[in-house]
Amino acid sequence: GKRKIHYLFEDGKEMAEEYDVKTGQLVSRKWREKNTLGGSGKWQVEVGEPTSPLLGALESELIKESSSNPVFMRKDTLTSFQWRIRNLPYPKEVYSISVEKEQRCCVIRTTNKKYYKKFSIPDLDRYQIPLDAAALSFTHANNTLIITYQKPKEILAAEEQVQKELKKIKAANSGDGDCKTQ
Secondary structure (H helix, E strand, O other): OEEEEEEEOOOOOEEEEEEEOOOOOEEEEEEEOEOOOOOEOOOEEEEEOOOOOOHHHHOOOOOOOOOOOOEEEEOOOOOEEEEEEEOOOOOHHHEEEEEEOOOOEEEEEEOOOOOEEEEOOHHHHHHOOOOOHHHEEEEEEOOEEEEEEEOOHHHHHHHHHHHHHHHHOOOOOOOOOOOOOO
């Protein structure tokens, strides 16, 4: 049910995207750069679930991150960028979300000083589109803060163009998926 697209750029960067086949919606986007020795670096998740480290390798560790810590992730819709922060139990009135235009980022604050987060919107940075505070909104439900930023028309037009191009591309393994064995 997913379509994976892998991009290689001239500067050595790689991008991998996954789209839902039925809706055409972006499910995940990851970036990777060459490290200083020329090998492949680690994938940095821009959209989608953050990758969890290998459980088997870390089970022997004595210290691990608490499962009740806030989890920040981006999950876009067709018309908006959306971030979800799980494990935030405070009521909606506690949160304040603002745009800092000179730093090109959004800031989440709580009046009880229990949570603070700055994050940028790489899609707007790539197109050099200024941030608009009017496009930003948020809600809170089930211990999850959901922040929504309406996509500007330039981004919507660019994504529509990308979808047209992706429909022209023939999949590398568009066969029936059966593995041939000897």
